[in-house]
Amino acid sequence: MKVNVKLEVQYDGTDFNGWQIQEGQTGSRTVQSELKQAVEKVVKEPIVLIGAGRTDAGVHARGQVANFITTKPIPEEKWIPALNSLLDGDIRVTAAEEVPLEFHAQHSALKKMYCYYILNSQYADVFLRRYTLHCTYPLDIESMSAAVESLKGRKDFRAFCASGSSVKSFERTIYQADIFYRGKLLVFRITADGFLYKMVRTVVGTLLEIGKGKQPPEWMESLIEGGERIKAGPTAPPQGLVLEKVWYVE
């Protein structure tokens, strides 16, 4: 009998070469590879591990979702302790449940939320350096917020898609986007039905140019309309980015 198991996974991406198994690149840690190996040790058969989002090297997750089908399941409540006992401390399984066989962590996903964390201060903070971008220059939050507004809705986001992507359509729907302070951290939060390759980091790089006053808030909208990646801001570094949550049909 086949069982489909859905996992929620948290990881500190600092010491990983991203989510996805790198074919032929032995020696570089990936989250997918380590999690797949842990599952296979438990079920003692090869499995295919599907992830909701393929986070890049250095990007973190608080709510990544993965699934696999096995013919040798263990009791549902045993998955979390069994897998965590096999995983290094920088990956944790936080939830596990049996789901219908048709559930697919990537294709069934309705929307995803990412947050990007910025420490905007004169000096860096050693305890936050792995999980934030440190910006020493003053940022105009009002301009950045105005620019964020033009992201919302169904639009063609090819201006924020890095090369190396093979998607058919550059259209995505941004359901929610805002920028706010949480404690001393500036947070950019965005929820969409999907994201293009390095899209969030390119949007953040663009927002930072606006925050620094190098470009006006309207620049965001004109970039979307122009559709040329080369005109947008640089790709912000990975360590500020966290895949926070993935939603599915209940």
Next chain:
Amino acid sequence: MKVNVKLEVQYDGTDFNGWQIQEGQTGSRTVQSELKQAVEKVVKEPIVLIGAGRTDAGVHARGQVANFITTKPIPEEKWIPALNSLLDGDIRVTAAEEVPLEFHAQHSALKKMYCYYILNSQYADVFLRRYTLHCTYPLDIESMSAAVESLKGRKDFRAFCASGSSVKSFERTIYQADIFYRGKLLVFRITADGFLYKMVRTVVGTLLEIGKGKQPPEWMESLIEGGERIKAGPTAPPQGLVLEKVWYVE
């Protein structure tokens, strides 16, 4: 002309073999060694770097204080950028000022505050694992708080002093000690005129035995009175401990 420079220093102790330079142990990073090398690159002469507290391997600092005397000072406001540009990301100088020649980071210290951070939850948190102790068992905070009360005042704390120490007196004055929640973290905070070797971690190990219900709150007082290290709780692991602040005469 000699100038005495006082530094405030923050570090993530995870990847350091503690504060103190280890004679003969090449290859192991220490905070004192890396900071001393950075200062010597700036002043281009050998210096002696004094630290307020010799934190152990894996222990962090948000407010360590150090000082050194040099005959080749740079302008006061240049110390922070000059030193930080030479240091790895897990050490940051957060303040620098010229002080009277008699200032000595260790001997002039009046009191020090340490905090110990505990994540008391079923599952670990990958983003906190380097900076907290993860406890899965339920903790009785009321019992722990009652035990903390008996720490206060001038007492002989030899029961909490690890072997390997060569101090003359085991008497210390605890000015303040409490235990409270900050967000989801349980924090034990203690301020004293000085601490014995591994004293805070042994006190925390003892508090955890009380929190688990293995011992009553009164155990703390009877340990202090008994003065035998072997009877106290185990030494709590280093990653929860942070040297928060050091006070000097204004």
